[in-house]
Amino acid sequence: MSRNPAGKEWEIRDMLRRANSSPDRHGSLRHETFRRLIDLAHSENAGLKILAAGNIRFFLTDFPDLEEAAIDAIYDLCEDSSPKVRVEGYLAITQVSKTQSKWIKRNVDVLVQLLQSEEADEVVVVKKALAEHLDMDPKTTLGVLCDQIIPQNDTADEEELSTRERLRSLVLAFMAGEAKRAICERHAVPGEPVLYEGLFAAIPHLGMKDLQLIIKDLMYALPAFKPGKPNERGSELLQLLLAEKATPALKTDLHVGSKTLVLTMTRPILEICEHITCALQVAPAVDLLQFYCTSLIGKITLQKFQPAEQQWIVCSLARVLGAAEGQRHTPRLVSLRRTIVDACPYLLEVGYPFIYTFT
Secondary structure, three states, rough: OOOOHHHHHHHHHHHHHHHOOOOOOHHHHHHHHHHHHHHOOOOOOOHHHHHHHHHHHHHHHHHHHHHHHHHHHHHHHHHOOOOOHHHHHHHHHHHHHHHHHHHHHHHHHHHHHHHHOOOOOHHHEEEEHHHHHHHHHHHHHHHHHHHHHHOOOOOOOOHHHHHHHHHHHHHHHHHHOOOOOHHHHHHOOOOOOHHHHHHHHHHOOHHHHHHHHHHHHHHHHHHHHOOOOOOEEEHHHHHHHHHHHHHHHHHHOOEEEEEOOOOOOOHHHHHHHHHHHHHHHOOHHHHHHHHHHHHHHHHHOOOOOOHHHHHHHHHHHHHHOOOOOOOOOOOOHOOOOHHHHHHHHHHHHHHHHHHHHHO
């Protein structure tokens, strides 16, 4: 057995040639070759590690006793000190998933963690690998991606929480960026239940930047959010935003220690809700109208806000009412109309300067 790298490489390549031509796929020659490849993953020589990364997959399905060790060896290559070795490790992960689909979920989880790499060119390779996994198994891959954006209910320390927040943002950016076209055009339907379940579970916990990213840059491009008529997904998103985001945001804005208030937290969320109901028309506008009538247009509440905010509320209310009138009429809409009529004297007084400016 040669001890120098060149001799070892020649020896392993010779074993590979003989193993590949062996009629006994489960024989001792192939088993020993596989074992040697796994050992090479921990060699001190980068070339030998790269040789291992490129060939482990050819033996993976034939020897269950070495399978786990082989997978761990590939993961070790992804953390090697050599950039070339790491990249070969990333590529090997994809090849393993193509060889045996049972490893897809675990491999995607590893690739997601690798998004945190500080080497931009390596992140490109990782993202390409994730995109290939989306094509292989959209349901499983989307499930892993969504798991990463849902906060865990545990008592992690501050450093771990910070790491999770960063990883969540990286995953969201990938889903709304490089993976957007694949998700929206090819994989939204087969992975739809997993995708929406994951996104909706994450929304209550997202900050405004990530919320706008995932809704505007990803969800608006999904089939359920193509402009049309109210549907289940659009309605579910609207209700989620109103209950989990707009309501607590308004409570925060109303308790700021100032004589005249600004919709700092609430307005960006309501603008999204208005777009969903009025522009896309994928959710019942009457649901948003109910929120305005219940929480915003009462005189006592409205007069707490600065004039510009009051005018925005009135104009937004008018747009939402117009959208509701264009959708299916319900007894609730009739009731809300009466509420708005009763509030009209003060609403017109508040909105008059704005209306006058644009007439």
